[in-house]
Every structure is written in structure tokens, then in C-alpha cells.
Amino acid sequence: MPLSAEIVESDSKKERECSSGPVPQKREQGRVCSYCCAHEADELSAFLLLIESDNHYRVDEVMKRSASEVTEKVTFVADNYVERGPFIRKYLKFGPGVGSAYAVIHQAQEQGTYLSHLPRIYAVYLLKDELVVVMEYLRGETLQDAVLRCGPSFQLAQETFPQVCEAVRELHEYFNPPLIHRDLKPANIVLSNGRVFLIDFGIARVYRSGSASDTSHLGTRAYAPPEQYGFGQTDTRSDVYALGMVLYYCLTGRTAEVADRESAFAHPLVPEEYRSIIELLIPAIVMTRLKICSVLLLLLLIGMCVILTISPRRPRA
Numbered sequence: 001m002p003l004s005a006e007i008v009e010s011d012s013k014k015e016r017e018c019s020s021g022p023v024p025q026k027r028e029q030g031r032v033c034s035y036c037c038a039h040e041a042d043e044l045s046a047f048l049l050l051i052e053s054d055n056h057y058r059v060d061e062v063m064k065r066s067a068s069e070v071t072e073k074v075t076f077v078a079d080n081y082v083e084r085g086p087f088i089r090k091y092l093k094f095g096p097g098v099g100s101a102y103a104v105i106h107q108a109q110e111q112g113t114y115l116s117h118l119p120r121i122y123a124v125y126l127l128k129d130e131l132v133v134v135m136e137y138l139r140g141e142t143l144q145d146a147v148l149r150c151g152p153s154f155q156l157a158q159e160t161f162p163q164v165c166e167a168v169r170e171l172h173e174y175f176n177p178p179l180i181h182r183d184l185k186p187a188n189i190v191l192s193n194g195r196v197f198l199i200d201f202g203i204a205r206v207y208r209s210g211s212a213s214d215t216s217h218l219g220t221r222a223y224a225p226p227e228q229y230g231f232g233q234t235d236t237r238s239d240v241y242a243l244g245m246v247l248y249y250c251l252t253g254r255t256a257e258v259a260d261r262e263s264a265f266a267h268p269l270v271p272e273e274y275r276s277i278i279e280l281l282i283p284a285i286v287m288t289r290l291k292i293c294s295v296l297l298l299l300l301l302i303g304m305c306v307i308l309t310i311s312p313r314r315p316r317a
Helices: 033-056 100-110 142-152 154-173 236-250 256-261 272-281 295-309
Strands: 058-067 067-077 085-093 121-127 130-136 189-192 194-196
Touching: 058 085, 100 121, 100 130, 142 154, 142 189, 142 236, 154 189, 154 194, 154 236, 236 272
Parallel strands: none
Antiparallel strands: 058 067, 067 085, 085 130, 121 130, 189 194
């Protein structure tokens, strides 16, 4: 979906609840006889409205700052001083392949698609060379923080991994063509009120049939497959690779390395059945990797995880 300088928001005129996103007020625009002048006036008016709306946010916390992104926890303060929030606001350095997935997800949500494992996106707009995204603030902790706090465990894996798979299925099957996250890792998985959410879609992309490679090769190297670094185009199997790495992390508390691959992921904390699943998910050769692009295959994988938790076998020594 093409991005423009206009804010992407609902046309509803009803006031939303406090938990809902802020809706900037629209202004009447003067009549202009010339089409060109009217178009320029509309663009200027829209741009000024975006700036005004953006200035209504109070920054409560800067959660992340880098050369390409700033993520803030913010509160929307209306002209009458009524506050709504908190929300997450992201400023992304706009460029090829950066941030476009936010607009795609937002459009789907505005059209009524319920995405149970993705945060609600309230607005996506451009300000100069930055893409601004306003989205739901999720109260909870990342999977990475949960493992650091509680330690890795079989129980954590059985409670979270099926939901992580379901979250990835939403990206792959609720969108046509599929959305590829490309940066699945424990720090981008949030546990909130017993549910799992995926976050950080800054480098997510739409799958392009027939493309030989990605426009940009980004992501967290330890969780990214070889094709994400110039060896081909990423597709749904690229996220599947990351799923295997996430499962290994849940069980062991560490990121799999070359030596772990060479030992077929044998580890005292990894049950044999889960080790077999990891092997299916992350072979380096794309064509031999399990491709979760159908409901049947995904449910089979989740079913294996659930059934095996009833009477798991002993891990390999």
C-alpha cells in the first residue's frame, strides 16, 4: 500500500475509548478555483495537521534510540487537556523496505481484520524523511526478559511457543501476499496478560513472487537465515528458521551457534521431540526447511508441541 503524507486512520467520527488511539480533528478547507492550487493547499493542510497532531504527544519515556529509529512511550494530550494513552510512537528513518508493513497491518485492522497476536496500530504517516507509527502499548515483558528473569524451561516453551507459531501464521496467512517479519527474536516477542504478541515490524516486508533477492539485508544475524544476507529472497521459511532459534532459546536460555547445529541441537535441556522440531525448522538450505504456509502444517506443529508436553521423553544426555 503506498504511503503518503496523509495520516492513515479510521473514518469513524465517534469518540474512542481511553484505550483507543487518538483521532486528530479535521478542519474545513477553503474553496480554491484552481485544481493545482487546491491540491497543493490540501497537501500543506494535511502536513500541518500531522505536525499539530504529533505535537500533542507527551513523551513519557524513550525506550529505544538508534541511528535509524526512535521508540517512545507517549501520552496524547488533547486541546482540552484530556489525556489518552499510553501509546508507542516510533520514528523510523524512511527508506526502501523500512516500515511499510506497519501501513499494511494498519489497513487490515481498519478494514476489520482481527489480528490477535499483533498490537493495534492507530496511525501511520510521513513527516519529512521519517515514518511515524502510533501503536498500542503492551503491558508485559519480552520473551528475552522472561527467560532472564525465570530461566529457560520446558514449561515456558510449551506455554509460549505455540502462540508464537500462531502469531507468525497471522503474518503469513492473513495477508496476501504474506508479510515476512524478518527479525523474529526473543526481544521482539512480548508476553502480555497470558498472550503472545509480535512487535517491531520495521524491516518486515511483503513477499514478492519472482524476486531473486531482498532489497535490503537486515535483521539480527543470530536469528536470520542465510538467504536474508544476500543468498536469495526471504519468504515464509525465513521466519520459520527464526522460530527454530526462538524455540531453542526458550529451552536453553542461549542462542544456538555453529557447534549446536553440528551436534544436531542436542542439549541436556532439549527434549528429543523438541530437538527434532528444531531440526525441521532451521536447516540452512531453504528448500529443505519446513514451510509453514498452510493451516494444516502449522496446526500439526502446534499439535506436536501440545501433545508432547503431556508425557515428554527424557532429553538427550
